[in-house]
Amino acid sequence: MREQLANALLSGDDIATRDLTATLLEQGESPVGILEDILLPTIRKAGDLWEEGELFIPELLQASAALKAGLEVIKPLLPASSESMRGTIIVGTIQGDIHDIGKTLVAGMLESAGHRVVDLGADVSPQSFVGAAQREAAQLICISALLTTTMLNQESVVTERNNAALQGRVGILVGGAPVTREWADRIGAEGYAPDAFRAVQEAARLLAIVQ
Amino acid sequence: MTPSLRLLSPTTVGDVIDEAQTILETWGVWIEHEQARAMLLEKGAKLKENRVLIPRTLVDAALESAPSEFSLWDVTGAQEYVVGGDQFRFVPGSAALEIWDDQKGKSRRAITRDLVDLARLVEKLEYLSFQSTSLISSDVPEELADRYRLYLALQFCRKPVVTGTFQEDAFPCMQMLLEIVRGGVRELKDKPLAIFDCCPSAPLNWSRLTTDALIRSSAAGIPAELISMPLAGATGPVTLLGSITQHCAESLAGVVIHQTAKSGAPIVYGGSPSIMDMRHGTTPMGAVETQMIDMANAQIGKVLGLPTHAYMGLSDAPWPDYQAGAESTMGAALAALSGINVISGPGMLKFESRQSLAKLVLDNDSVGTVHRLLRGIETREQPMALDLMEPLLSKGHLLNSGHTRKWFREEFYFPGPSVERRTDPGEESDARGAHARASDRVKKLLAEPRHPILEPRMQAEFRKIMEREFSRHGASLPPIKES
Ligand code: B12
Numbered sequence: 001m002r003e004q005l006a007n008a009l010l011s012g013d014d015i016a017t018r019d020l021t022a023t024l025l026e027q028g029e030s031p032v033g034i035l036e037d038i039l040l041p042t043i044r045k046a047g048d049l050w051e052e053g054e055l056f057i058p059e060l061l062q063a064s065a066a067l068k069a070g071l072e073v074i075k076p077l078l079p080a081s082s083e084s085m086r087g088t089i090i091v092g093t094i095q096g097d098i099h100d101i102g103k104t105l106v107a108g109m110l111e112s113a114g115h116r117v118v119d120l121g122a123d124v125s126p127q128s129f130v131g132a133a134q135r136e137a138a139q140l141i142c143i144s145a146l147l148t149t150t151m152l153n154q155e156s157v158v159t160e161r162n163n164a165a166l167q168g169r170v171g172i173l174v175g176g177a178p179v180t181r182e183w184a185d186r187i188g189a190e191g192y193a194p195d196a197f198r199a200v201q202e203a204a205r206l207l208a209i210v211q
Numbered sequence: 212m213t214p215s216l217r218l219l220s221p222t223t224v225g226d227v228i229d230e231a232q233t234i235l236e237t238w239g240v241w242i243e244h245e246q247a248r249a250m251l252l253e254k255g256a257k258l259k260e261n262r263v264l265i266p267r268t269l270v271d272a273a274l275e276s277a278p279s280e281f282s283l284w285d286v287t288g289a290q291e292y293v294v295g296g297d298q299f300r301f302v303p304g305s306a307a308l309e310i311w312d313d314q315k316g317k318s319r320r321a322i323t324r325d326l327v328d329l330a331r332l333v334e335k336l337e338y339l340s341f342q343s344t345s346l347i348s349s350d351v352p353e354e355l356a357d358r359y360r361l362y363l364a365l366q367f368c369r370k371p372v373v374t375g376t377f378q379e380d381a382f383p384c385m386q387m388l389l390e391i392v393r394g395g396v397r398e399l400k401d402k403p404l405a406i407f408d409c410c411p412s413a414p415l416n417w418s419r420l421t422t423d424a425l426i427r428s429s430a431a432g433i434p435a436e437l438i439s440m441p442l443a444g445a446t447g448p449v450t451l452l453g454s455i456t457q458h459c460a461e462s463l464a465g466v467v468i469h470q471t472a473k474s475g476a477p478i479v480y481g482g483s484p485s486i487m488d489m490r491h492g493t494t495p496m497g498a499v500e501t502q503m504i505d506m507a508n509a510q511i512g513k514v515l516g517l518p519t520h521a522y523m524g525l526s527d528a529p530w531p532d533y534q535a536g537a538e539s540t541m542g543a544a545l546a547a548l549s550g551i552n553v554i555s556g557p558g559m560l561k562f563e564s565r566q567s568l569a570k571l572v573l574d575n576d577s578v579g580t581v582h583r584l585l586r587g588i589e590t591r592e593q594p595m596a597l598d599l600m601e602p603l604l605s606k607g608h609l610l611n612s613g614h615t616r617k618w619f620r621e622e623f624y625f626p627g628p629s630v631e632r633r634t635d636p637g638e639e640s641d642a643r644g645a646h647a648r649a650s651d652r653v654k655k656l657l658a659e660p661r662h663p664i665l666e667p668r669m670q671a672e673f674r675k676i677m678e679r680e681f682s683r684h685g686a687s688l689p690p691i692k693e694s
Contacts, residue, residue, distance in 0.1 A: 057487075058444070195492070
């Protein structure tokens with residue numbers, strides 16, 4: 001049964017993942033056990049397989065969707081103290097910008113690395129980014145910008161975060177085609193990554209700092 | 212006979228157009244621009260949960276009124292370029308974020324001098340018919356980057372220009388620059404100088420920015436170019452034909468908005484679609500499937516009776532290497548064989564985000580080859596070989612015969628630095644390769660003396676307009692530097 005669940009998740013079968021998670025719970029498995037021994041290791045394996053070129057993006061994103069379906073079943077049963085998920089991360093494309101594919105990939109990769117991701121979509125205002133971080137008790141905000149014109153608004157999120165006295169508690173990670181490490185430094189964002197894969201590594205680095 | 216290549220059967224073309232119309236009738240498009248929405252509703256479109264459903268009658272009427280060809284004129288107003296039929300014209304790929312520094316072998320953000328150099332180079336590259344606002348200058352405020360590109364382009368290159376806005380407030384300024392060159396509103400309408408790119412946002416969305424540009428260009432008599440770009444497998448179906456159908460629906464909605472705003476205004480059926488690379492999450496413009504989509508889109512545009520455009524003849528390689536040459540040359544040939552009228556691509560690298568001057572020189576050469584290919588095999592003499600047998604058999608060759616001297620320049624194309632044909636080019640040249648030879652050519656061309664293109668009076672007006680734009684943004688207009 002445990003193996004079946006892992007297979008369902010890996011093959012992106014969200015309905016089977018949800019049902020098998022429920023069945024295992026009924027059979028007396030602990031929610032924390034299901035999460036830490038089956039769901040999270042399997043989704044990390046999916047990420048590794050993608051890195052090795054075995055899995056492709058559509059399959060990896062669908063595995064993340066299946067993970068979500070399983071989490072919905074066990075989430076209410078997890079003790080508040082056992083925050084086994086790695087971190088809560090807000091993701092979105094900055095105000096004025098509707099390029100959302102890169103952002104969606106970053107969100108998907110972060111999910112498949114086991115993080116809880118709240119995707120705000122595209123054209124997101126600095127206030128909404130920071131508001132969501134407060135509401136969701138997030139440790140990280142990831143902002144995508146694809147235009148040289150909208151990239152400027154990333155700085156407003158940093159300002160907004162600092163005004164809310166969240167500096168040091170909520171990190172900011174920026175990316176998108178025109179964004180560079182220098183730009184991140186200039187606006188006071190703690191992190192930058194050139195692609196979704198390195199976004200996961202950079203997120204891990206930042207999460208370790210802000211905790 | 213002009214060589215040509217078509218990928219779809221007439222039946223499939225009919226099916227695509229029919230299904231695209233069904234999509235517009237049943238799903239419609241989301242239009243952010245209130246005025247455009249109201250305009251369509253008044254003409255019989257229906258609103259359904261925020262989406263504008265477009266009936267076939269509206270599409271048919273728009274296609275009926277849109278011209279099948281139009282002309283552009285260069286900055287001097289002397290040279291006319293017809294856009295339509297099977298005429299193909301190459302244009303540098305547009306709006307790159309960075310430039311490949313051919314000397315240093317690395318990329319960097321572009322500055323004013325790069326934009327000037329690029330325009331001056333394009334002026335001299337004979338196979339690039341039009342110029343474009345190809346680079347974004349990082350030494351001016353980002354909010355002004357769109358109009359600043361046009362301000363420089365028109366001063367350093369005579370060719371008609373393919374351009375576009377990043378911000379709504381740029382249009383009036385850009386229109387003014389064009390009108391100054393022509394000498395008035397009426398004059399610009401009579402002799403259009405620019406094409407404005409307008410991109411719908413896949414899937415099936417028309418943003419305020421692009422709808423605004425579409426409506427304004429129709430009013431100003433500036434030809435508009437639809438740049439629909441479903442990403443196959445992401446913002447569009449993964450099947451090539453599915454993506455082609457969605458592209459058709461998005462573009463037809465654009466034609467309807469444009470023709471409803473101004474019946475008979477010139478509009479190009481174009482795009483920059485791509486497949487989604489499922490391993491790396493990128494948008495490869497040089498992929499063979501992307502090129503196939505482009506070819507099919509153009510075939511459909513032709514059946515719809517519109518001038519056509521595509522982003523082809525470009526590459527995703529990071530610098531002008533083997534991949535860059537292969538993707539760009541193949542794309543250029545396929546685009547021309549498809550009879551695509553405006554082909555944006557030369558110089559472009561890395562998923563439409565990088566330009567290289569050396570690559571422009573190399574691509575110019577490829578396009579020269581393509582021009583040769585498209586001239587086809589012509590009948591020069593009758594009989595074709597019979598009368599030559601006597602001199603040939605008696606001397607054993609025709610090297611210096613009248614026949615050879617008469618025709619060799621027309622029959623053969625003489626490629627530039629991209630092609631090495633010497634048996635012994637010397638060790639140094641062997642090692643340096645095409646990219647280095649092209650870089651040398653760039654240096655040589657830019658070192659040639661330059662004569663001002665605009666009259667001093669126009670230049671002064673240009674500066675006045677831009678100074679006003681810059682001061683509105685609390686910045687000052689930088690001086691122009693050339694290499
Ligand atoms: C597809 C596309 C579109 C589509 C977007 C569809 C969609 N739903 O997303 C549409 C057609 C809507 C579009 C519209 C426009 N576009 Co556009 N578009 C592109 C294109 C070709 C590809 C973008 C893409 O999806 N790439 C694939 C994804 C996966 O890559 P990515 O976004 O870069 O993301 C990766 C990394 O950057 C990174 N990353 C991304 N976000 C984040 C965030 C974090 C936190 C981190 C760590 C990492 C990270 O990881 C991702 C995965 O590896 C680019 C060219 C390019 N090379 O970027 C132009 C481009 C970005 N567009 C451009 C332009 C000009 C426009 C328009 C202004 C055109 C117009 N005049 O209408 C409009 C703007 C609309 C708006 N207000 O936003 C220019 C930008 C020039 C500039 N000034 O900056 C580009 C560079 C093309 C060009 N050369 O002209 N566009």
